[in-house]
Amino acid sequence: MKHFVFKLVLSLTLLIVVGVAAVPKPVSAEEDVGITDGPGWVIVASNESIIVNEREIDAAAIYVVNTGSNIKYGPFLIDELMVYDESLDPRVPTGSQIFDVTLTPDGFTALVSDFGNGLIHFIDVSKPIPRPPVYLGSVKLDMFAEDIAISSDGKYALISDGGFTKYVYVINIAQQEVVYQMVLPRVESSVPNVFFDAYANAVAVSDNGTVIIADYFGNAVHSLLLDEDGRLTYLGSHQYYLSKTGEVIFNLTSDDFRIGPVNVAIAPDGVTVLVSNATAYYDDSLDIYDHQYSVGVYRITSPGVIEFVEVVNGLSHAMQSIVFNETGDKAYMHGNGSVTDCQFVDSVFGCTNLNDGLFVMDILGSGNVQFNDTQSTELSHYTSSQLFGVDTIAFFDQKAYLTYPTISIMLEEYPNRTLSVVDLQSFTLTDVDWGLTEEITPIGLTVRQFIPVEIYLPIISK
Numbered sequence: 001m002k003h004f005v006f007k008l009v010l011s012l013t014l015l016i017v018v019g020v021a022a023v024p025k026p027v028s029a030e031e032d033v034g035i036t037d038g039p040g041w042v043i044v045a046s047n048e049s050i051i052v053n054e055r056e057i058d059a060a061a062i063y064v065v066n067t068g069s070n071i072k073y074g075p076f077l078i079d080e081l082m083v084y085d086e087s088l089d090p091r092v093p094t095g096s097q098i099f100d101v102t103l104t105p106d107g108f109t110a111l112v113s114d115f116g117n118g119l120i121h122f123i124d125v126s127k128p129i130p131r132p133p134v135y136l137g138s139v140k141l142d143m144f145a146e147d148i149a150i151s152s153d154g155k156y157a158l159i160s161d162g163g164f165t166k167y168v169y170v171i172n173i174a175q176q177e178v179v180y181q182m183v184l185p186r187v188e189s190s191v192p193n194v195f196f197d198a199y200a201n202a203v204a205v206s207d208n209g210t211v212i213i214a215d216y217f218g219n220a221v222h223s224l225l226l227d228e229d230g231r232l233t234y235l236g237s238h239q240y241y242l243s244k245t246g247e248v249i250f251n252l253t254s255d256d257f258r259i260g261p262v263n264v265a266i267a268p269d270g271v272t273v274l275v276s277n278a279t280a281y282y283d284d285s286l287d288i289y290d291h292q293y294s295v296g297v298y299r300i301t302s303p304g305v306i307e308f309v310e311v312v313n314g315l316s317h318a319m320q321s322i323v324f325n326e327t328g329d330k331a332y333m334h335g336n337g338s339v340t341d342c343q344f345v346d347s348v349f350g351c352t353n354l355n356d357g358l359f360v361m362d363i364l365g366s367g368n369v370q371f372n373d374t375q376s377t378e379l380s381h382y383t384s385s386q387l388f389g390v391d392t393i394a395f396f397d398q399k400a401y402l403t404y405p406t407i408s409i410m411l412e413e414y415p416n417r418t419l420s421v422v423d424l425q426s427f428t429l430t431d432v433d434w435g436l437t438e439e440i441t442p443i444g445l446t447v448r449q450f451i452p453v454e455i456y457l458p459i460i461s462k
Contacts, residue, residue, distance in 0.1 A: 039068035080135035147389025202389030214261035225304030246313035268328035
């Protein structure tokens, strides 16, 4: 059985929802007036399996979760997010798959990436649930669209791909149009006079216009500068390697490991930068060994310029996504891909996999980072691979919300999907049911803060 059964071939809006998602009732805008406090809303990009005219189709939907009650609302905008073959009459849905979701600074507009179709969707989320989000339109790119970063003034969205693409697109959000396309150059590696092609696999932008690119395939981190007209200028790259014991090395040897940057997070101080590395290092000369992971630490020293500070190594998981709390003294990380206790037993080599988890970095100052080995939460599942740049962890009001860092998950072992909610004071886990693994996958998410409705009082004079 699939999650949705559609009653008309030509329209996906008439559907029967099989599940427990709440259905919002109509509410007038006036009912919000005078309410100055309320819950946040977790906005989740989710992918569905649906049946249209006896064909299974990949579809995308938006869900919203009340942070106070953990009640899930949706699915929303399945029809609007669907891509059709317009050359046929009647048109035929061809499928959609959304990954990242990012909010404009005012909290009114969500941008969502459709990877396979190269689309950036614009969604109005200015009215809180129970009002449904409103579809605004989309922008087509000439590449797969995976990661989205929005400038602090809300003017520009920067888009990167998860594959072998050298492009960074800049979209004017108000105009919903591409204003610039950056092509990354060939850059000099850590070995003098040795050059490599730069790729853009994840993107982040700071308040001063510094743009940081995670380059998984080039094993590097690049820095650009975004100007007021939306143009990008390349300013530099950083590249290092790790030994079998996690020591930083700048001249690669056959015994060393390349880093694999997959995501970037910039702290509220506008200076500290954490880069997730998804490739492991390990010492296979030992009888029993673990795969260990690392996070690169950088500092923004001036607009468009970063310096390498250190590597936090010895981590049990690859930290696919990182989010900071509002004060910037904590970074919460979504880790997966654990491989431990690798050894031969009766001439058969094998390893043990630990479940995914939430982990914590303490930010002691600008560029001063320390892994907190006393605070963590084990999640209810294991995954092995990582999406590039897609944020799968969000923070709100001393809670962390986690989806899945990959679209690949073992069906038999984990027949159900959940939204993981972690209390960051007790580090206890609550699983919010999301549906069957074969039918639905929550991926990117963000949190819309509560936005009070403005109240205008009459001026009374005597």
